[in-house]
Amino acid sequence: MGAQDSDDSFGEAFDRHAPAILRYAQRRLDSREAAQDVVSDTFTAAWRHWDRRPAPAVLLPWLYAIAGNAVRDQWRSAQRQRRLTRRLSALRTAGHSGDPGEGVVLGHSISQAFAALPEADREVLRLVAWEGQTDARMLGLALGLRPASARSRVLRARRRLRALLDDADNPGCGPAAQVPAASPHQHATEA
Amino acid sequence: MFPRDSFRRAVTDVQSLLGDADPATADLDEDTWAWLAHTRQAITAQPREPGRRARAPVPHRARGPRRSVLAAAGVLAVAAGLAGGLIAAPLAGRGPASGGQAKLSLTAAQFLNHAAAAAARQPALHVRDDQYMYIASEDRWASTTATPAGGNGRTVVEPLHKREIWLPVSNICKPGLLKDPSPGPATKLNVTGISCPNHGGWGYPTYRFLQSLPTSPRTLLNMIYAATKGRGQSPDREAFTTIGVMLREAIAPPDISAALYRAAALIPGVRVIPHATDILGQPGIGVQFARTVTQSPAPGVPYRQTFNPNGPTWIFNPTTLQWIGETDGTVHGKMMGSVVLNRAIVDRLGQQP
16 A cells, blocks of 8 residues: 555545544533544544554444544543533533423433433443444444444443433333432443 | 344434434534644644554563562552652752741752652552552542533533542553543443553553653653654643643653653743642642743744743642642632542552552
8 A cells, every 4th residue: 555545545534534523522522622632633543553444434433433532531631621521511501502392301301311321321322323323333343342242232222211211201110210320439331 | 133123223212312412413614624624734744653653552662670569569658758858958948947838949840850859769569460550639620511513611610529540550451440420420441442452652651651661851752752743732832741641640660750750851841830739729839831932022032931820730749749730720710620649559440549
């Protein structure tokens, strides 16, 4: 593979996927600056490992996996904590600023249910609902899981989300009581 | 097949439930497109050398014979008496007779070299590959809530809270753990999409990565400059920030900690703040990188560095000269930052020393 070919294919991939990676970052981080850091870090890492990139068809989930590292770097760094994604906050904002009526109520209960899920569930739901990763193999690449594991993670996350929503509709009863709701000082996700 | 059908049903259901709540659907604005074009150009202008650059996996380099084990159970003990006796006196030279605060007439470079000497006197650690770095801190930061369009909304100061993090000492392919009520529930930190095993790098320093670094400050700083080339606002600022990452939530062998401080001492544009306080109000000595370097006003006139009293500042214990945390300005009258409560090597995720 010649250097020029690499440059061209990287440039094309950047133009095609950078907006998606930026949105990926915006969904998980709360400031424009932090999201831009993730884009920059992701494509810098991709550029350095460009010779080892996967086939074009699975390039985007590969980039999502790298971007996931960059997002976790932001999480990990205390200094950057202020930029951390507040998914609950973002969803609440979405609910409150939306159209009046049923949508707001619905949005609010979904935001609460979403926020109560373990982070591993939230992440797989984001990838499915917002990044459009609906193929188990692609999803697995983005999450660093085998396709079968990615598939079962989707099923589990959806089951838990549904249980929490049912619980919101029927307070005081329902299967959500069995759902391990997220709380501080709890192992909320699994390896 | 039944499981595949249920998978498809789940996907459709998830999309219908959450699709409308997507916080990032707005079109990118002109500035963002321009920024993307600039970023693409900046990235492709960098050399492409896998394994030798900033975030690439760092090859494990065998080191010499292990140093003798001085620290029980790998806990970083604070040699307060030793450092206090030898260092505080010269620093306090012309200081007030009471109050215990040093009046510094040292340059930042001199101070950092004293801090390096104190770091070098810490006991060596015996660390096994299956262990974890544990860092507990008291943190307070502000968070800005995101708007659906991806812009910034209201800024809220979080309460002072304890943060605990466990990070693998040798292989970042093993999950870490973060307990911090601010980001949310305890979270397994998984790094994916990298080659495994992996000793981490500048953005994700493990003990073994840090151990593999050179102890020569100049060599170390040159490596940092090379690894961060093209990133951030300026090479010096990026180098200072990168050293901060090595010091903040990581544990390094004493000679490497010392080398990191001595490398920081070589960076132009660092100043010392004799009477800084941490977020708990404890007195300390601050080290700060110049926030901005203004252009030379006329040929022959030196560049001027301006410091922001609210800029990011490393805080050192005035007696032991150990890093105790950092501050980063105030929001709504509250000081942002963190104070390290404890650092240790532990055997298991979630284990406290």
